[in-house]
Amino acid sequence: xxxxxxxxxxxxxxxxxxxxxxxxxxxxxxxxxxxxxxxxxxxxxxxxxxxxxxxxxxxxxxxxxxxxxxxxxxxxxxxxxxxxxxxxxxxxxxxxxxxxxxxxxxxxxxxxxxxxxxxxxxxxxxxxxxxxxxxxxxxxxxxxxxxxxxxxxxxxxxxxxxxxxxxxxxxxxxxxxxxxxxxxxxxxxxxxxxxxxxxxxxxxxxxxxxxxxxxxxxxxxxxxxxxxxxxxxxxxxxxxxxxxxxxxxxxx
Amino acid sequence: xxxxxxxxxxxxxxxxxxxxxxxxxxxxxxxxxxxxxxxxxxxxxxxxxxxxxxxxxxxxxxxxxxxxxxxxxxxxxxxxxxxxxxxxxxxxxxxxxxxxxxxxxxxxxxxxxx
Numbered sequence: 156x157x158x159x160x161x162x163x164x165x166x167x168x169x170x171x172x173x174x175x176x177x178x179x180x181x182x183x184x185x186x187x188x189x190x191x192x193x194x195x196x197x198x199x200x201x202x203x204x205x206x207x208x209x210x211x212x213x214x215x216x217x218x219x220x221x222x223x224x225x226x227x228x229x230x231x232x233x234x235x236x237x238x239x240x241x242x243x244x245x246x247x248x249x250x251x252x253x254x255x256x257x258x259x260x261x262x263x264x265x266x267x268x269x270x271x272x273x274x275x276x277x278x279x280x281x282x283x284x285x286x287x288x289x290x291x292x293x294x295x296x297x298x299x300x301x302x303x304x305x306x307x308x309x310x311x312x313x314x315x316x317x318x319x320x321x322x323x324x325x326x327x328x329x330x331x332x333x334x335x336x337x338x339x340x341x342x343x344x345x346x347x348x349x350x351x352x353x354x355x356x357x358x359x360x361x362x363x364x365x366x367x368x369x370x371x372x373x374x375x376x377x378x379x380x381x382x383x384x385x386x387x388x389x390x391x392x393x394x395x396x397x398x399x400x401x402x403x404x405x406x407x
Numbered sequence: 408x409x410x411x412x413x414x415x416x417x418x419x420x421x422x423x424x425x426x427x428x429x430x431x432x433x434x435x436x437x438x439x440x441x442x443x444x445x446x447x448x449x450x451x452x453x454x455x456x457x458x459x460x461x462x463x464x465x466x467x468x469x470x471x472x473x474x475x476x477x478x479x480x481x482x483x484x485x486x487x488x489x490x491x492x493x494x495x496x497x498x499x500x501x502x503x504x505x506x507x508x509x510x511x512x513x514x515x516x517x518x519x520x521x
Contacts, residue, residue: 261501265500268499269496273452297501298501301498304431329435332442334447
């Protein structure tokens with residue numbers, strides 16, 4: 156049975172795309188077929204982490220939404236371009252267009268949101284996916300709400316920051332109104348001087364929701380600068396181990 | 408002379424009222440029982456009235472009446488396949504931005520017109 160997992164944050168800069176890419180790689184290394192779809196149409200970027208060259212990106216989610224092709228035709232198998240083998244697992248990336256004209260066209264002309272819902276299911280069927288991870292646009296808009304509504308699990312990523320705390324409260328409330336079966340919080344960029352257990356406890360108490368992981372602020376991750384999937388480059392790093400724990404909870 | 412910035416905003420608001428289908432924002436503001444049904448239908452994509460009745464715990468006739476009302480409002484579409492009726496939520500399209508993206512250029516054009 157395949158599962159749809161949305162990874163969302165209320166504000167930008169939380170590390171959402173980075174976490175999505177690393178979760179995808181970690182889950183794929185367990186032998187699963189994982190789809191990653193970039194629904195952040197206004198500000199796409201996750202393709203960078205998978206080393207997908209914009210010049211070679213001849214089809215994107217935008218083309219599907221404009222009825223130019225089937226959604227599975229916009230999927231790129233990026234499994235072989237990664238810094239470490241995925242074994243039997245595969246990752247299929249569905250990028251959004253990075254061309255300015257195509258981004259503004261979506262804003263200018265709109266699109267049929269229902270097609271996204273159909274597209275998610277078609278991807279799962281055609282690519283025989285075990286997991287579909289949706290990298291959402293920060294904040295709340297139509298496609299993000301739809302992604303949350305049709306997900307089997309929602310991961311909300313936040314930083315220990317008052318603005319994130321307030322925004323996350325809104326997202327948690329919305330997710331509950333959309334009857335999401337499973338919701339998990341991930342706290343990212345936690346300073347080493349903080350006690351992770353105390354941070355986890357405080358957040359769980361505040362939102363009455365489970366915290367799947369507390370990820371430390373890591374200079375190694377910043378230094379990598381989204382050029383690669385961190386967990387594959389640094390498989391024994393403490394940050395990687397935390398991501399593995401979060402992935403295990405998704406797969407449970 | 409063009410309709411001006413405020414005219415465009417009025418057009419946009421008018422278009423929102425006329426847009427067929429349910430926006431996700433509208434779904435959030437539905438009464439609890441109806442919202443749960445619509446959420447479930449969006450997740451299922453296509454449903455039969457009998458399955459919707461089982462989900463809600465209501466009689467099939469009552470659910471059919473509710474679905475007929477939603478079809479009337481443009482929120483649900485129905486289709487027949489092999490003698491069986493199926494229903495799906497009609498999600499509103501993401502609207503066109505009727506206000507030009509290059510708002511500063513628009514304002515410049517407006518100033519030149521006047």
